[in-house]
Amino acid sequence: MNTLFDLSGKVAIVTGCNTGLGQGMAVALAQAGCHIVGVNRSDSSDTRERVQSNGQSYLEVRVDLGDTKVIDSILKATLDKFGRVDVLVNNAGIIRRNDAVDFTEADWDAVMDLNSKSLFFLSQAVAKQFISQGEGGKIINIASMLSFQGGIRVPSYTASKSAVLGLTRLMANEWAKYGICTNAIAPGYMATNNTEALQQDESRNREILGRIPAGRWGTPQDMAGACIFLASDAANYVNGHTLAVDGGWLAR
Numbered sequence: 001m002n003t004l005f006d007l008s009g010k011v012a013i014v015t016g017c018n019t020g021l022g023q024g025m026a027v028a029l030a031q032a033g034c035h036i037v038g039v040n041r042s043d044s045s046d047t048r049e050r051v052q053s054n055g056q057s058y059l060e061v062r063v064d065l066g067d068t069k070v071i072d073s074i075l076k077a078t079l080d081k082f083g084r085v086d087v088l089v090n091n092a093g094i095i096r097r098n099d100a101v102d103f104t105e106a107d108w109d110a111v112m113d114l115n116s117k118s119l120f121f122l123s124q125a126v127a128k129q130f131i132s133q134g135e136g137g138k139i140i141n142i143a144s145m146l147s148f149q150g151g152i153r154v155p156s157y158t159a160s161k162s163a164v165l166g167l168t169r170l171m172a173n174e175w176a177k178y179g180i181c182t183n184a185i186a187p188g189y190m191a192t193n194n195t196e197a198l199q200q201d202e203s204r205n206r207e208i209l210g211r212i213p214a215g216r217w218g219t220p221q222d223m224a225g226a227c228i229f230l231a232s233d234a235a236n237y238v239n240g241h242t243l244a245v246d247g248g249w250l251a252r
């Protein structure tokens with residue numbers, strides 16, 4: 001039982017971990033024993049300090065994941081430093097809000113390119129590495145309530161996160177035979193930069209809180225248990241599942 005959730009010596013790539021949910025998961029994985037490769041477009045020294053204070057190594061790879069051309073450099077930097085990879089957390093994501101009738105192609109492409117396209121091609125690159133290592137691996141995609149629901153004023157976000165749920169199943173179907181477990185976490189309404197506008201909008205905030213059975217917004221720390229579980233041997237026979245961490249939102 002003690003070793004089931006032990007990630008000592010594993011190497012985890014976490015995208016978008018300088019803040020928010022990605023930071024919460026990077027720190028949680030470090031506390032469980034992982035070295036962390038943080039893939040960020042801006043400075044992640046706060047995460048570095050938190051990872052190192054748990055006794056683990058931290059490698060920053062500074063790239064913009066809006067462009068798939070950077071993916072080879074992420075793998076190269078990881079292998080140069082650690083020689084292997086065990087876990088990929090596809091967390092980096094953006095949202096653009098506008099009425100569907102006014103929504104622009106630029107807001108469509110920016111969100112789809114990061115949230116779906118880069119997620120797929122980074123997973124592909126890491127899966128190839130997992131296959132060559134021959135010991136399986138864990139891919140954890142960050143989905144959303146809008147993988148299950150339609151949402152409002154966020155067409156490209158809904159499309160991208162619905163794609164994340166489908167791709168999680170597809171990757172599981174193709175790669176489970178290599179011992180690669182691909183799953184997703186669907187966070188509910190979490191207090192981060194991503195939801196700042198909603199938290200500030202008094203009436204939307206009231207509506208949202210009124211529907212969450214737990215009666216509060218989630219926090220980056222609320223992601224820890226699900227993330228460690230899906231990264232660990234405890235989840236070796238869990239494939240293609242999207243696990244809601246939502247304070248009960250979907251149960252309503």
Ligand code: NAD
Nearest residue numbers: 016017020021064065066091092093144189190192193194
């Ligand atoms: P956040 O805005 O605090 O964090 C997003 C992260 O992605 C940041 O680290 C940011 O630097 C990184 N990022 C953005 N664009 C990037 C790019 N082009 N290249 C590299 N990194 C980039 O938001 P968050 O709430 O922590 O979101 C994390 C993930 O969780 C996202 O995929 C988001 O869609 C998802 N999510 C959040 C909520 C929520 O309520 N906050 C709910 C469901 C899903």
